[in-house]
Amino acid sequence: MASPLVAGNWKMNTAVREASELANALKDPLSSVNGLTSVVCPPFVSLAAVRNALEGSPVAVGAQNMHPEPKGAFTGEVSGTMLADLCSHVILGHSERRQLFAEDDAFINRKVLAALGLGLTPILCVGETLDEREAGDANAVVVRQLGQGLAGVGSEDIPKVVVAYEPVWAIGTGRAATPEIAQEMMAEIRRHVAELSSEDTAQQVPLLYGGSVNAGNADVLAGQPDIDGALVGGASLQVPEFVAIAQAFAKRAA
Numbered sequence: 232m233a234s235p236l237v238a239g240n241w242k243m244n245t246a247v248r249e250a251s252e253l254a255n256a257l258k259d260p261l262s263s264v265n266g267l268t269s270v271v272c273p274p275f276v277s278l279a280a281v282r283n284a285l286e287g288s289p290v291a292v293g294a295q296n297m298h299p300e301p302k303g304a305f306t307g308e309v310s311g312t313m314l315a316d317l318c319s320h321v322i323l324g325h326s327e328r329r330q331l332f333a334e335d336d337a338f339i340n341r342k343v344l345a346a347l348g349l350g351l352t353p354i355l356c357v358g359e360t361l362d363e364r365e366a367g368d369a370n371a372v373v374v375r376q377l378g379q380g381l382a383g384v385g386s387e388d389i390p391k392v393v394v395a396y397e398p399v400w401a402i403g404t405g406r407a408a409t410p411e412i413a414q415e416m417m418a419e420i421r422r423h424v425a426e427l428s429s430e431d432t433a434q435q436v437p438l439l440y441g442g443s444v445n446a447g448n449a450d451v452l453a454g455q456p457d458i459d460g461a462l463v464g465g466a467s468l469q470v471p472e473f474v475a476i477a478q479a480f481a482k483r484a485a
């Protein structure tokens with residue numbers, strides 16, 4: 232079974248001082264949750280401050296995006312090379328990047344390959360829109376995003392990837408997927424990862440559910456066989472909520 236992992240996606244929230252304060256407040260309670268990797272993903276400008284605040288703790292730091300090229304004339308962008316000094320994880324292909332910033336599977340794939348090459352753990356996000364689900368295309372969309380996102384990743388690198396299934400209709404809406412819907416898609420993702428690698432490898436890849444995860448629904452989500460963790464947006468900005476979510480998923484390791 233994959234080891235549990237809970238990541239907080241702070242999105243475009245928290246100025247530097249607020250980010251440090253939030254990291255400081257999370258440090259002790261998250262450190263005492265055993266058997267789980269916890270990751271916080273602040274905005275780029277706060278990565279250094281958050282890393283400093285969490286120094287000496289087991290809480291990992293991640294970025295929310297990166298550019299695939301190591302450096303160059305890409306005004307406003309941040310490369311994985313720059314991130315590798317500051318954090319261990321990076322969220323890639325989040326639906327907000329896909330929808331609001333027109334990122335496609337090929338571009339996201341370049342980022343995944345670049346991240347792996349730098350020793351950063353990519354958290355590859357996949358997920359269908361409501362229209363796609365209602366048209367019966369959810370599985371096809373997710374399998375396409377997964378296959379294209381992981382194109383060219385060698386089977387030895389597949390266990391270094393984290394996959395987050397985030398149905399777009401569940402993000403920030405307060406309307407989380409039912410545990411059955413989430414589990415069904417996670418099992419599909421696991422099957423597809425096994426096709427790209429092996430059954431054993433697929434069992435090691437942490438599969439996260441994301442979309443309106445909170446302290447109230449974390450236990451039931453964590454009780455599903457293929458949901459190893461969560462990618463948490465809104466609730467990750469609230470210390471008791473995020474810690475409760477981490478505790479819920481840590482029980483999988485027990």
Ligand code: PGA
Nearest residue numbers: 402403442443463464465
């Ligand atoms: P949410 O966001 O938890 O606020 O729904 C999840 C995400 O976008 O990663």
